Amino acid sequence: MVLCPVIGKLLHKRVVLASASPRRQEILSNAGLRFEVVPSKFKEKLDKASFATPYGYAMETAKQKALEVASRMHQKDLRTPDMVIGADTIVTVGGLILEKPVDKQDAYRMLSRLSGKEHSVFTGVAIVHCSSKDRQLHTRVSEFYEETTVKFSELSEELLWEYIHSGEPMDKAGGYGIQALGGMLVESVHGDFLNVVGFPLNHFCKQLVELYYPPRPEDLRQPVQHDSIPAVDTFEDLSDVDGGGSEPAQRETGSCDEKAEAGVAGQATAEAECHRTRATLPPFPTRLLELLDGFKLSKALLTACKLKVFDWLKDEAPQKAADIASKVDASACGMERLLDVCAAMGLLEKTEQGYSNTETANLYLASDSEYSLHGFMLQNNDIIWNLFTHLEFAIREGRNQHHRVLGKKVDDLFQDAYYRSPETQLRFMQAMHGVAKLTARQVATAFDLSRFSSACDVGGCTGALARELAREYPGLQVTVFDLPDVVELAVHFQPAGPQAAQIHFAAGDFFRDPLPSAELYVLCRILHDWSDDKVHKLLSKVAESCKPGAGLLLVETLLDEKKREAQGSLIQSLNMLVQTEGRERSRGEYQCLLELHGFHQVQVVHLEGVLDAMLATRVAP
Ligand SMILES: Cc1cn([C@H]2C[C@H](O)[C@@H](COP(=O)(O)OP(=O)(O)OP(=O)(O)O)O2)c(=O)[nH]c1=O
Numbered sequence: 001m002v003l004c005p006v007i008g009k010l011l012h013k014r015v016v017l018a019s020a021s022p023r024r025q026e027i028l029s030n031a032g033l034r035f036e037v038v039p040s041k042f043k044e045k046l047d048k049a050s051f052a053t054p055y056g057y058a059m060e061t062a063k064q065k066a067l068e069v070a071s072r073m074h075q076k077d078l079r080t081p082d083m084v085i086g087a088d089t090i091v092t093v094g095g096l097i098l099e100k101p102v103d104k105q106d107a108y109r110m111l112s113r114l115s116g117k118e119h120s121v122f123t124g125v126a127i128v129h130c131s132s133k134d135r136q137l138h139t140r141v142s143e144f145y146e147e148t149t150v151k152f153s154e155l156s157e158e159l160l161w162e163y164i165h166s167g168e169p170m171d172k173a174g175g176y177g178i179q180a181l182g183g184m185l186v187e188s189v190h191g192d193f194l195n196v197v198g199f200p201l202n203h204f205c206k207q208l209v210e211l212y213y214p215p216r217p218e219d220l221r222q223p224v225q226h227d228s229i230p231a232v233d234t235f236e237d238l239s240d241v242d243g244g245g246s247e248p249a250q251r252e253t254g255s256c257d258e259k260a261e262a263g264v265a266g267q268a269t270a271e272a273e274c275h276r277t278r279a280t281l282p283p284f285p286t287r288l289l290e291l292l293d294g295f296k297l298s299k300a301l302l303t304a305c306k307l308k309v310f311d312w313l314k315d316e317a318p319q320k321a322a323d324i325a326s327k328v329d330a331s332a333c334g335m336e337r338l339l340d341v342c343a344a345m346g347l348l349e350k351t352e353q354g355y356s357n358t359e360t361a362n363l364y365l366a367s368d369s370e371y372s373l374h375g376f377m378l379q380n381n382d383i384i385w386n387l388f389t390h391l392e393f394a395i396r397e398g399r400n401q402h403h404r405v406l407g408k409k410v411d412d413l414f415q416d417a418y419y420r421s422p423e424t425q426l427r428f429m430q431a432m433h434g435v436a437k438l439t440a441r442q443v444a445t446a447f448d449l450s451r452f453s454s455a456c457d458v459g460g461c462t463g464a465l466a467r468e469l470a471r472e473y474p475g476l477q478v479t480v481f482d483l484p485d486v487v488e489l490a491v492h493f494q495p496a497g498p499q500a501a502q503i504h505f506a507a508g509d510f511f512r513d514p515l516p517s518a519e520l521y522v523l524c525r526i527l528h529d530w531s532d533d534k535v536h537k538l539l540s541k542v543a544e545s546c547k548p549g550a551g552l553l554l555v556e557t558l559l560d561e562k563k564r565e566a567q568g569s570l571i572q573s574l575n576m577l578v579q580t581e582g583r584e585r586s587r588g589e590y591q592c593l594l595e596l597h598g599f600h601q602v603q604v605v606h607l608e609g610v611l612d613a614m615l616a617t618r619v620a621p
Contacts, residue, residue, distance in 0.1 A: 006209050016037075016070075016073065121173070147195070314362055324355070365377070375433065456478075
């Protein structure tokens with residue numbers, strides 16, 4: 001539902017949000033605006049001293065962000081966007097402008113400055129209307145700013161550092177996020193809350209009203225109140241007089257209603273007709289078309305990984321498409337299109353000199369990076385992609401599709417499918433290792449596990465989580481329990497280091513063999529692979545191995561109880577259908593399962609990304 005009809009006017013327009021901020025995207029899509037997201041590459045380095053006011057700086061930065069995107073899209077695309085929205089949020093305290101902290105020390109300096117004081121948050125917004133004539137880009141900019149004052153409580157050193165270590169401050173102006181943990185630091189707020197979060201929605205709507213429904217001449221003769229968004233019926237009145245166009249009114253040249261008043265009766269009738277036609281058109285299905293294109297974007301990313309494009313570009317000077325093409329034995333014309341899509345997705349930078357990796361690509365897509373997801377990408381490209389092509393069968397049959405991909409019966413999911421050859425097994429383990437490394441630290445620190453002296457990571461694969469547990473708890477001995485073939489290869493993933501002495505590998509099948517004894521059992525993304533029967537079997541084995549007081553750390557992605565909201569978890573559950581014998585479950589479902597097997601006092605912590613950690617304690621039977 002679009003509450004603000006002026007937003008409805010933009011439904012047929014190509015609107016672009018020139019921002020990487022997930023908060024801005026959420027605020028605007030919650031308001032019913034349909035838009036594409038193209039993060040701006042404008043470097044936020046304007047000379048602050050040259051601005052008379054902090055909001056002047058924020059508005060200019062917002063404008064430059066939007067103009068950069070407008071001109072990039074105009075050069076690249078055949079279709080120039082109609083409107084580009086840019087925004088910039090800054091915090092000011094004692095005459096200083098605070099932007100995003102560059103590191104933890106910087107965050108510390110910012111937050112200590114804000115402690116116990118009132119400060120201002122300014123968001124500058126630029127709405128750039130674009131048109132193209134004779135291949136030239138024409139822009140008209142409308143800008144505004146909003147100020148909100150926020151008062152912080154006195155912050156103790158301990159609280160400050162705990163907050164900084166949460167990681168939340170790093171991508172936020174002033175080093176805090178009022179909408180999340182940072183809300184705990186705030187004593188009072190005066191003004192628009194969403195302005196602090198990054199986008200002053202209310203002022204934005206008022207601005208659109210001014211642009212699209214300028215006051216009529218007769219209104220100008222009376223005092224006009226523009227400090228409130230007109231109620232819906234007022235909008236309807238207004239839309240009757242603006243000729244129904246979805247272009248913003250051009251004050252310089254006179255708006256449509258002025259022309260109508262000038263007695264151009266025929267034109268008025270034509271415009272009214274045009275208005276009726278437009279009004280009956282359904283909204284342009286931008287989001288739907290984006291969803292449709294989703295698989296093409298995924299495949300472009302996976303193909304670039306498969307061809308090791310990001311390896312060839314890592315730490316190198318920019319290279320031309322033809323150079324990369326010759327290195328990977330590909331056509332220059334095909335490679336150029338692939339690289340352009342990668343650049344549009346924000347994975348590569350494209351300049352006159354050629355293509356180079358973005359930070360994201362260096363960090364996660366190059367195969368030799370510490371936190372590389374290259375193995376996970378290949379697993380998706382070579383295995384999961386093929387399984388998903390049989391999604392229709394998976395839905396009809398209610399089971400995974402390995403038999404269709406492999407052309408034979410699959411009795412044992414791991415032995416017959418994932419580990420059917422040393423090559424597929426290694427790829428699977430590399431995939432799991434990449435994902436586990438990214439999440440292991442959060443899992444290891446989700447709860448205080450210092451009361452346990454031994455842990456068993458059941459199905460712990462390469463030992464990535466065991467390593468983080470050992471690092472976090474130097475007194476903990478961790479056994480990684482997995483299939484013999486896995487244990488054999490796992491040594492290749494274990495770097496030397498002080499934790500090595502705390503980690504042991506034990507080979508066995510967790511459905512058939514006894515589990516190593518431990519005070520804490522860990523099941524990280526294991527239960528979601530299995531049917532309810534097998535989950536019961538495994539949980540009862542774990543319960544039998546536990547003494548009263550022993551712990552069970554369960555890590556899965558939780559569905560919301562009504563299975564409506566957690567899109568990431570819902571898609572994971574579909575993924576489990578296509579790939580495994582299991583499914584994702586809700587917190588309530590896990591709680592029932594755990595209690596049934598004698599585990600109580602269930603605590604849950606949501607981790608960054610889609611995972612959730614649950615810690616439960618075994619009580620005496
Ligand atoms: C103060 C505060 C800021 N913020 C965020 C809003 C902005 O995203 C960010 C300020 O940085 P910006 O430079 O305004 O925006 P950005 O870098 O996130 O995105 P882009 O430049 O691509 O548009 O801080 C919060 O999320 N919560 C808060 O409480």
